[in-house]
Amino acid sequence: GAVVSQHPSRVICKSGTSVKIECRSLDFQATTMFWYRQFPKQSLMLMATSNEGSKATYEQGVEKDKFLINHASLTLSTLTVTSAHPEDSSFYICSASGQGAGELFFGEGSRLTVL
Amino acid sequence: DAKTTQPTSMDCAEGRAANLPCNHSTISGNEYVYWYRQIHSQGPQYIIHGLKNNETNEMASLIITEDRKSSTLILPHATLRDTAVYYCIVRVWGGGADGLTFGKGTHLIIQP
Numbered sequence: 001g002a003v004v005s006q007h008p009s010r011v012i013c014k015s016g017t018s019v020k021i022e023c024r025s026l027d028f029q030a031t032t033m034f035w036y037r038q039f040p041k042q043s044l045m046l047m048a049t050s051n052e053g054s055k056a057t058y059e060q061g062v063e064k065d066k067f068l069i070n071h072a073s074l075t076l077s078t079l080t081v082t083s084a085h086p087e088d089s090s091f092y093i094c095s096a097s098g099q100g101a102g103e104l105f106f107g108e109g110s111r112l113t114v115l
Numbered sequence: 116d117a118k119t120t121q122p123t124s125m126d127c128a129e130g131r132a133a134n135l136p137c138n139h140s141t142i143s144g145n146e147y148v149y150w151y152r153q154i155h156s157q158g159p160q161y162i163i164h165g166l167k168n169n170e171t172n173e174m175a176s177l178i179i180t181e182d183r184k185s186s187t188l189i190l191p192h193a194t195l196r197d198t199a200v201y202y203c204i205v206r207v208w209g210g211g212a213d214g215l216t217f218g219k220g221t222h223l224i225i226q227p
Binding site: 034091104 | 149159161213216219
């Protein structure tokens with residue numbers, strides 16, 4: 001099946017710094033990518049939808065200036081957590097969909113810990 | 116909001132069939148039933164999907180009731196590695212512009 005890769009898988013940063021997480025579709029062109037956040041023992045929550053070449057669409061309650069999303073190519077989307085704080089510590093997961101594809105493929109996830 | 120209801124947790128003995136139920140009484144005619152699972156600290160893994168006919172692949176079988184208001188995912192010979200949270204999701208096929216809405220899923224624990 002299609003592969004979606006995330007990097008880094010784990011990152012620890014100091015409070016106030018910014019962290020970038022990459023999501024790549026390795027063997028297909030992803031016109032749409034999605035970013036999810038998952039807190040411990042909770043389900044995945046959709047944060048934003050990212051379409052190549054256009055601005056991301058954020059879910060209600062997600063700060064677009066804090067979670068910057070860039071989808072500059074059909075194989076790469078990035079999520080930047082700006083001025084991270086301990087409450088931003090979470091498991092961030094991306095997924096990707098090709099044109100007309102029924103399945104969504106997920107990355108391995110990136111665990112962010114903000115000290 | 117998730118349009119599905121699943122039991123919070125289930126146990127199954129290793130080697131036995133694991134049957135995971137899902138209720139989706141408000142499913143629309145053009146919505147498919149998808150199943151994903153998430154092993155601890157990993158991204159969700161696609162298992163199977165179906166519209167109204169029963170489906171089988173190398174991982175599992177999906178049984179959908181005739182009225183499509185519920186379905187059952189069957190893992191025929193559960194192993195310890197099948198311990199995971201299983202999510203039942205309804206979604207329009209080809210809805211590439213829409214992200215999946217995850218409910219709380221079922222935590223399946225395979226007992227040795």
